Amino acid sequence: MSTVTSTRSGGSAATRQAIGRAARRLFHEAGYAGASVRAIAAAAGVDAALVIRYFGSKEGLFLETVAIRGRFDDVTNGPLEGLGRRLVASLLQDRPQQTFDTWRAMLRASDSDRVRERLIAAMEEMFIVPLAPRLTGTRAELRARLVAAQISGLLDAVAILADRRITEASLADLVELYGDSIQALIDRTD
Amino acid sequence: MSTVTSTRSGGSAATRQAIGRAARRLFHEAGYAGASVRAIAAAAGVDAALVIRYFGSKEGLFLETVAIRGRFDDVTNGPLEGLGRRLVASLLQDRPQQTFDTWRAMLRASDSDRVRERLIAAMEEMFIVPLAPRLTGTRAELRARLVAAQISGLLDAVAILADRRITEASLADLVELYGDSIQALIDRTD
DNA sequence: AGACGTTGTCAACGCTGTTGACAACTCGGG
DNA sequence: CCCGAGTTGTCAACAGCGTTGACAACGTCT
Numbered sequence: 001m002s003t004v005t006s007t008r009s010g011g012s013a014a015t016r017q018a019i020g021r022a023a024r025r026l027f028h029e030a031g032y033a034g035a036s037v038r039a040i041a042a043a044a045g046v047d048a049a050l051v052i053r054y055f056g057s058k059e060g061l062f063l064e065t066v067a068i069r070g071r072f073d074d075v076t077n078g079p080l081e082g083l084g085r086r087l088v089a090s091l092l093q094d095r096p097q098q099t100f101d102t103w104r105a106m107l108r109a110s111d112s113d114r115v116r117e118r119l120i121a122a123m124e125e126m127f128i129v130p131l132a133p134r135l136t137g138t139r140a141e142l143r144a145r146l147v148a149a150q151i152s153g154l155l156d157a158v159a160i161l162a163d164r165r166i167t168e169a170s171l172a173d174l175v176e177l178y179g180d181s182i183q184a185l186i187d188r189t190d
Numbered sequence: 191m192s193t194v195t196s197t198r199s200g201g202s203a204a205t206r207q208a209i210g211r212a213a214r215r216l217f218h219e220a221g222y223a224g225a226s227v228r229a230i231a232a233a234a235g236v237d238a239a240l241v242i243r244y245f246g247s248k249e250g251l252f253l254e255t256v257a258i259r260g261r262f263d264d265v266t267n268g269p270l271e272g273l274g275r276r277l278v279a280s281l282l283q284d285r286p287q288q289t290f291d292t293w294r295a296m297l298r299a300s301d302s303d304r305v306r307e308r309l310i311a312a313m314e315e316m317f318i319v320p321l322a323p324r325l326t327g328t329r330a331e332l333r334a335r336l337v338a339a340q341i342s343g344l345l346d347a348v349a350i351l352a353d354r355r356i357t358e359a360s361l362a363d364l365v366e367l368y369g370d371s372i373q374a375l376i377d378r379t380d
Numbered sequence: 381a382g383a384c385g386t387t388g389t390c391a392a393c394g395c396t397g398t399t400g401a402c403a404a405c406t407c408g409g410g
Numbered sequence: 411c412c413c414g415a416g417t418t419g420t421c422a423a424c425a426g427c428g429t430t431g432a433c434a435a436c437g438t439c440t
Contacts, residue, residue, distance in 0.1 A: 011417085015418080047419065049398080058397060108298055146347075149356070150340055152343040153339040157336075157338070157339040162306075163335055163339075173329060173332060174336075177329065181336070181340065202388095227429085236389095238427095239429080239430080
């Protein structure tokens with residue numbers, strides 16, 4: 001029986017990984033539009049058609065290879081006191097460059113509805129779901145969503161606009177200033 | 191003598207405007223990648239080649255037609271007290287949908303260095319330059335830049351992620367919560 | 381009338397994502 | 411052993427993209 005869907009069912013796991021690795025690297029380096037399927041295929045030592053055979057489409061390839069993998073459980077589960085600062089520290093200090101690369105690539109590719117949905121789901125899962133039920137006071141969920149918005153803003157400044165006055169500022173200053181600003185949303189009681 | 195640069199020197203102002211209007215509309219609707227030069231040309235009732243003749247390249251067309259035009263002087267020049275809230279109110283209330291469309295289009299097109307530079311320059315001009323010298327206390331410029339980052343975050347949430355819990359929240363709540371969080375950065379004295 | 385600069389079109393180039401046809405290879409059953 | 415079947419991969423082609431060089435249509439000035 002022939003495969004109905006466009007993605008090839010099984011395939012060689014090795015080739016699939018090779019394509020995936022090349023794709024992740026090139027998407028991060030050149031962005032969605034800048035990384036052509038043919039370039040990815042060449043980097044993986046394979047024909048461009050095969051890339052599509054394995055992943056269905058360029059968009060599918062992007063969605064499967066470029067994913068936000070952040071885990072902030074340790075921070076979001078910790079004490080509310082000082083959570084804002086620890087959030088910023090965790091983002092800027094613990095995370096590898098890859099987090100920024102991924103944010104940049106996904107935001108720029110958010111023309112695609114499916115990429116946008118992934119981005120929303122990731123923010124929801126990483127920040128809003130763990131944070132909202134822990135906030136005391138009114139409008140807890142809205143406040144959690146606004147915390148997520150603030151994190152977006154920090155990621156924009158660092159990963160997309162690449163504001164040097166921010167990227168070159170001391171980590172301590174950023175943690176203190178931006179963290180306390182986030183904390184204002186967390187602590188709010190009214 | 192023939193024109194050296196790729197952009198045609200004079201040209202008919204009427205056609206130029208027609209192309210510009212069509213471009214702005216399509217870029218806002220479909221984004222940079224989604225709006226093809228041929229589609230823009232068709233909407234302007236003109237050949238695709240002419241679009242390039244007039245604007246040099248698709249990127250040049252984008253830069254000339256999609257520009258952030260926000261003026262926040264009235265807010266940034268106003269009293270520091272309550273400035274955070276007034277900033278959020280001005281963004282969400284006074285600005286037309288076009289501001290969000292432009293933010294979305296430019297951020298998604300920020301693969302291009304020149305688009306990125308424009309975005310940085312716009313944020314700098316609209317917020318950092320007027321705000322930084324007015325802030326009292328230490329690290330004034332960094333704080334102004336972080337205020338700009340927070341604004342990016344709000345624009346992301348509203349214009350790109352289109353978080354419905356935020357877009358559908360009451361203006362008063364957003365102004366109060368996010369505005370006070372921004373105010374924390376403005377008021378900081380240490 | 382004829383030369384000239386301007387305004388616009390047409391066909392083509394090399395690139396893109398994607399697909400259908402086909403080759404090379406592995407493997408189980410007679 | 412060998413043959414058919416299934417898997418893994420390539421090739422050539424398609425339509426659409428941004429861009430360019432050659433060329434047509436047109437008004438204007440001498």
